[in-house]
Amino acid sequence: MTVQRIVSRGIDDAASAVRRSDAPLWLVLMAKLGYASRGIVYLVIGALALFRAAGWGGDTANTRAALRHVLGATGGTALLWVLTAGLGGYALWRLCQSLLDADDKGDGPRALAARAGLFISACTHGGLGVYAGYLATHAFASDSGQDGPSVRSLSAMVLGWPGGSWLVAGAGVCVVIVGTTHFVRSFGIRFADPLVLSRRTLTLLAPICKFGLVARGLALVFIGALAIHAGLTQQPDEAGGLREVLQGIAAQPFGAWLLGAMGSGLMAFGLYSLIESAFREIDGPGDG
Numbered sequence: 001m002t003v004q005r006i007v008s009r010g011i012d013d014a015a016s017a018v019r020r021s022d023a024p025l026w027l028v029l030m031a032k033l034g035y036a037s038r039g040i041v042y043l044v045i046g047a048l049a050l051f052r053a054a055g056w057g058g059d060t061a062n063t064r065a066a067l068r069h070v071l072g073a074t075g076g077t078a079l080l081w082v083l084t085a086g087l088g089g090y091a092l093w094r095l096c097q098s099l100l101d102a103d104d105k106g107d108g109p110r111a112l113a114a115r116a117g118l119f120i121s122a123c124t125h126g127g128l129g130v131y132a133g134y135l136a137t138h139a140f141a142s143d144s145g146q147d148g149p150s151v152r153s154l155s156a157m158v159l160g161w162p163g164g165s166w167l168v169a170g171a172g173v174c175v176v177i178v179g180t181t182h183f184v185r186s187f188g189i190r191f192a193d194p195l196v197l198s199r200r201t202l203t204l205l206a207p208i209c210k211f212g213l214v215a216r217g218l219a220l221v222f223i224g225a226l227a228i229h230a231g232l233t234q235q236p237d238e239a240g241g242l243r244e245v246l247q248g249i250a251a252q253p254f255g256a257w258l259l260g261a262m263g264s265g266l267m268a269f270g271l272y273s274l275i276e277s278a279f280r281e282i283d284g285p286g287d288g
Helices: 002-018 026-055 063-071 076-099 108-135 151-158 164-186 199-233 242-250 257-278
Strands: none
Touching: 002 199, 002 257, 026 063, 026 076, 026 108, 026 242, 026 257, 063 076, 063 108, 076 108, 108 164, 151 164, 151 199, 164 199, 199 242, 199 257, 242 257
16 A cells, blocks of 8 residues: 555545544544644653663653653744643543543443543643643743642642542552553554544554553553552652653663663554544543
């Protein structure tokens, strides 16, 4: 198949995904912009980790640090405004998935845990969208490099609440379940269930999607395990986000190779998010 035919088939599949979506058009567009925005963030995170592993001056970044790198690029402020809208749209879509069960997961224990993970995703990506808007608004401010509340500071705050240790540990369990779900979706072609793709296009894109899902799933399992440990031991310093996970990987024997593999995987997840943006069918709440 020629490149021209691949592109033509891809355009047809993307248009078909929009036509087959049952959600209102505004929600479809917001969700798709959201997946694309998530993809850009993970492409930056993965590239920075890969550059560091190769000794090219990269860094172990989290999502907020990735946005600051976007700000430093040519046209970064304009792109940040797009990401602000996109991440807000993604948070809205995650709320539809979690609270209104747009994916028809049901009300079983495993389904409720997965939907709780989606709700956490809505909150984190909504906060990330607010941070992107802050950076865009304060593009020339001296404090634009601040990272905002860290996972550890938020854990410390929640641990101070009544039952806070169980809340932190419970959030960690939800994150581990979401990470495990990534692994499960990488088996066979289950990841492609919500995607509108021709068989040949799916064959071309499947390795990228599987690699990306495994890499992010592994990162989420690590993040969730850290939260569980922090909650059970009531030590907020034991918690950590993506930056801490990448730093921990880099500190292991053969850390550069491991970090390079994880960076490549996170870039693959970024590409997978862009694939979702183009080809995912968006079902409205209650359509099942």
